[in-house]
Amino acid sequence: MSKKNFNVAVIGCGAIADFHMQGVLAKEECTLYAICDNATDDRLERRTKKYGPQVAVKDYRELVNDPKVDIVIIATPDKTHKEMACAFLRAGKQVLLEKPMALTVEECDEMRKVEKETGNRLMVGQVVRYNENFKRAKSFVDLGAIGELVFVESEYAHDYKGSRGYDDWRVTPEREGMIGGGCHAVDFLRWVAGNPTEVFAYSTHKYLTDWPVNDTTIAVYKFPNEVIGKVFCSIGVKRDYTMRTCLYGTEGTIIFESRGKEIKLYQVDKQGKFYTVPKIISSNPVGHNMTAEISDFVDAIIAGKPNPISSVEGASTVAVCRATVESAKLGAPVQIVYPED
Numbered sequence: 227m228s229k230k231n232f233n234v235a236v237i238g239c240g241a242i243a244d245f246h247m248q249g250v251l252a253k254e255e256c257t258l259y260a261i262c263d264n265a266t267d268d269r270l271e272r273r274t275k276k277y278g279p280q281v282a283v284k285d286y287r288e289l290v291n292d293p294k295v296d297i298v299i300i301a302t303p304d305k306t307h308k309e310m311a312c313a314f315l316r317a318g319k320q321v322l323l324e325k326p327m328a329l330t331v332e333e334c335d336e337m338r339k340v341e342k343e344t345g346n347r348l349m350v351g352q353v354v355r356y357n358e359n360f361k362r363a364k365s366f367v368d369l370g371a372i373g374e375l376v377f378v379e380s381e382y383a384h385d386y387k388g389s390r391g392y393d394d395w396r397v398t399p400e401r402e403g404m405i406g407g408g409c410h411a412v413d414f415l416r417w418v419a420g421n422p423t424e425v426f427a428y429s430t431h432k433y434l435t436d437w438p439v440n441d442t443t444i445a446v447y448k449f450p451n452e453v454i455g456k457v458f459c460s461i462g463v464k465r466d467y468t469m470r471t472c473l474y475g476t477e478g479t480i481i482f483e484s485r486g487k488e489i490k491l492y493q494v495d496k497q498g499k500f501y502t503v504p505k506i507i508s509s510n511p512v513g514h515n516m517t518a519e520i521s522d523f524v525d526a527i528i529a530g531k532p533n534p535i536s537s538v539e540g541a542s543t544v545a546v547c548r549a550t551v552e553s554a555k556l557g558a559p560v561q562i563v564y565p566e567d
């Protein structure tokens with residue numbers, strides 16, 4: 227695509243779509259051309275009033291066939307992702323899709339097949355990669371600030387009691403918390419330590435007892451280079467939202483929370499001395515930084531560069547999360563099978 231001004235359509239007018247609409251408005255090269263939602267309440271009208279798109283429709287297929295749409299952001303329930311992403315890719319649109327890419331590995335495979343056939347873009351919005359704390363922690367690791375990784379852990383702790391989604395879409399047997407929410411922690415650990423080869427998990431169901439899925443999971447992973455890791459995921463915990471993260475290396479340790487205002491960096495100095503007082507790196511992370519995510523996607527389109535987060539990344543994170551759920555069900559370790567690049 228050689229043009230530099232893009233008409234963007236955002237599908238979904240729910241909780242996360244606001245961040246996307248604001249991100250589109252903030253990007254100079256983009257126009258928020260259209261929005262879409264099929265809810266029976268007035269959310270489409272409210273967003274139209276607030277953000278002023280030229281077009282507002284209830285049926286996304288009207289936008290599939292609209293030649294004025296260049297880029298589509300899909301921010302609807304997970305189970306709708308495959309159908310919508312494939313339809314827009316086939317119609318020649320560039321697609322930014324909310325995480326998780328899908329609920330199953332098979333759906334991810336289908337989307338990737340259509341992406342390859344059409345040659346259009348499919349980026350998966352693993353937005354943790356745009357959170358300053360996670361970005362800086364990864365850059366410290368890459369710079370060798372804590373030596374070689376030994377043990378990595380992250381968590382997704384978020385009480386879903388009041389977050390059932392429009393029409394209760396989150397409350398289904400297919401929508402495991404590990405896949406919908408735990409994917410953030412899994413994606414970060416994959417980003418920093420590579421693809422784990424094996425998982426062993428336990429799950430329990432004591433918080434959201436009226437939901438059809440386990441609400442709490444602990445999973446341990448074998449990563450490449452003899453790194454071991456752990457993800458704790460709970461969609462029922464009684465506390466404020468957090469993704470506490472610790473990265474332990476041979477020469478130091480990094481500790482932070484996703485929304486915390488500081489990152490603790492413990493290091494062994496050049497003489498090999500270890501100081502128990504950490505360096506405090508102050509920070510001001512943006513929770514749902516869709517503005518940076520959208521900007522990066524559009525810049526890649528303009529520059530003709532690969533997607534900042536490819537579909538194989540999104541699909542690999544789904545593969546790890548699915549294997550985690552399977553391990554908890556089996557009560558045994560599971561080897562993780564990844565999609566081909």
Ligand SMILES: NC(=O)c1ccc[n+]([C@@H]2O[C@H](COP(=O)([O-])OP(=O)(O)OC[C@H]3O[C@@H](n4cnc5c(N)ncnc54)[C@H](O)[C@@H]3O)[C@@H](O)[C@H]2O)c1
Pocket residue numbers: 237238239240241242243262263264265269284285286301302303304306324325326351353390391392393395406514
């Ligand atoms: N990146 C993140 O941190 C993050 C956070 C929350 C949610 N999400 C993801 O974003 C997506 C949406 O989540 P949400 O919290 O905004 O949910 P939500 O329930 O608040 O909003 C979903 C919206 O999609 C609309 N919708 C459903 N089916 C539709 C269809 N066929 N056509 C048009 N509109 C349709 C609903 O009416 C609703 O307004 C999900 O995939 C979710 O996993 C990502």
